Amino acid sequence: MYTLKLYGKRDIRYEQAEKPQIESSDEVIVKVKAVGICGSDISRYMKLGPYVEGMIFGHEFSGVIESVGETVNHLKPGDRVAGCPALYCGECDSCKKSEFARCENLTVIGSIYPGAFAEYVKLPAENCVKLPDSVDFDTAAMLEPSAVVLHGFYKTAIQPGADIAVMGSGNIGLLAVQWAKIFGAKNVYAIDIDEEKLTLAKRLGANQVINSKDGLVYDQIMELTNGKGVDLALEAAGSVITSAQVFSLCKKGGAVVFLGIPYGDVKVERFYFEKIVRNELKVYGSWNAISAPFPGREWETSLQFMAEEKICVNEMISHCLPLSKGPEMFEAIANKSEPIDKVIFYPELTR
Structure with a gap:
């Protein structure tokens, strides 16, 4: 499959990688339909570099369930979903109190685990939020940033x-x-x-x-x-x-x-x-977008108001591109060479 991998500051590459495989009974594979560039992606691209050199980048996405682990009952192939990228440890004091956003080992896909700038991504089944028919993939790819904002309001x-x-x-x-x-x-x-x-x-x-x-x-x-x-x-x-x-x-x-x-x-x-x-x-x-029961009411409520068209993102999206355009788009953002708002990639599109 084709991916965007981050190798260093201002070094992101469109490369092939092995398609992920289910290794645990509670995992799912999602075929990515839409994936956005987050502001934190830009900061890491320009200033910080990767957590792991050559890691598949990206974490704001939506897609379709491709396959599920044997103990997954609430999802099936073909289901339309948005992905919560946060991965909590479940063992620290915060996790034991269900304060997942404060997990001492909190991470997201695209950092030390393969992310969503790819044709397929793997994550725990509980990280998938089923979409109603009224919410399109572009909108659903922005469910995570909406939940980030709502997490702050709830405080x-x-x-x-x-x-x-x-x-x-x-x-x-x-x-x-x-x-x-x-x-x-x-x-x-x-x-x-x-x-x-x-x-x-x-x-x-x-x-x-x-x-x-x-x-x-x-x-x-x-x-x-x-x-x-x-x-x-x-x-x-x-x-x-x-x-x-x-x-x-x-x-x-x-x-x-x-x-x-x-x-x-x-x-x-x-x-x-x-x-x-x-x-x-x-x-x-306010950190991240998750609470209990995981992934939290931030996700459920964001989806509700997106379905009701009270959270509108279409006007915020300025570029919709094949994933292959990733390297040049990241560099265009870094150089401020043109007005760019939200960028959405479609991994299944060809050049």
């Missing part, structure tokens, strides 16, 4: 009528805008430096958009909220700058949720840090 006590700011209008931020509306936000403020992304955020539900190139985000938020700030601010950009600025957006007693991962040291100026103390903010870190 908060946000109520209908709240004001919510979303820092960053990439894929996670755009999903957060939509979830904010579903949670009943009165006003959603989308923040970015890219006017095209802000325009898309407005179409997907943001009431106001803020370009941080136009001045301090703090000043702009205060002007729009009559000097009060927002009830909840979500950091979805994953930059060292926004990870400090986000503390200034909340009103007293507000909450901040970190969804992004800044791959660098975050230096917080006194002005921003004092907001945590003086405004008595609640600060939440």
